[in-house]
Amino acid sequence: MKINSAEIIISAAKPHQFPAGPFPEVALSGRSNVGKSSFINTMLARKGLARTSQRPGKTQTLNWYFINERFHFVDVPGYGYAKVSKSEREAWGRVMETYFQEREQLKGVVQLIDIRHKPTEDDVMMYDWLKHHEHPVLIVATKADKIPRGKWDKHVKQIKEHLELHTEDKIVVFSSETGQGKEKAWKEMSNLLFGEK
Template sequence: MKTTSAELIISAAKDHQFPGGPYPEVALSGRSNVGKSSFINTLLTRKGLARTSQRPGKTQTLNFYFINDRFHFVDVPGYGYAKVSKSEREAWGRTMESYFEKREQLKGVVQLIDARHKPTVDDEMMYDWLKHHDLPVIIVATKADKISKGKWDKHIKQIREGLQVDKEDPVILFSSETAYGKDRAWKEITQLLFSKTERFPKENDEENEPS
């Protein structure tokens, strides 16, 4: 997909701050430092749009990016990082739970996993939680450039088995350094955004179809 426009429209700390409108959206979830910001920047060909940080856990809001005047990417706080207060973690949890459970515009989730390692307990818990709520998931295995090509299949299998990935959920190797996997990631994301399957069906709703 060609990106003609992309902007951060709001960093929402509470659910009442989520933008309205009919635009479909895909959430991006993953452990802190897994490469979510780099993934966003690579997909959108916008260097520096999503800020990368050397300090894990810095993202404490849901960041809504409005793309091509048609849909949102939603960067949610990274999980698995303990150096924040218990009250902060609980506040994030309540806001994200509200988002994932109630957000009608949400079509699915991109869960990013570090391809170099086995999925962590936090990765497994997040995937199980998303599937419990009947959300389609695209697994993106980041940092593929750090693994020799001859071992790619082994690492994909390791992720599929570790998460017990549903057959309908794709696992995509990705590298922000080389843009490997970018086209396939866009293909899967586009299918989620503009499929005819509504998570919360409504009568007389018109579907957003790609032009």
């Protein structure tokens, strides 16, 4: 996909701030240090559009990126971080539930998982929760450049088994360092957004 325009249009902390409008969107979900900002910047070919944070769990808003004046990426807060108070986590949980349960523009979720490790308990819980709410999920296995290519299949199999991945959900092996998987990820996301095969 050719990216002609990409800009962050709002960081929303409450449901009433979610942007209106007809544009389809995919949500990007993953653990705090899984490489979500790098994924966004690589996919949009924009170096500093999504800020990479030195403090995992720092993203406390849902960030809407408007792309090609046609669709949105929605960067949701990373899960699995502990340095947030219980009350903050609960408040966030309610905002996230509202988003995932009620957002009509949401066409699917990209869940990022570090290919080097088996999915964490948080990864499994998130995937199960998304499937419970009947969202299509694209798994993006990040940091593929950190392990030898010959081991990718073994690690992908490990992710599939741990998540008990539904047959309709795909996995893309991805590296923001090399661009590996970028085209395939765009193909799968276009399918979610517009029904394009």
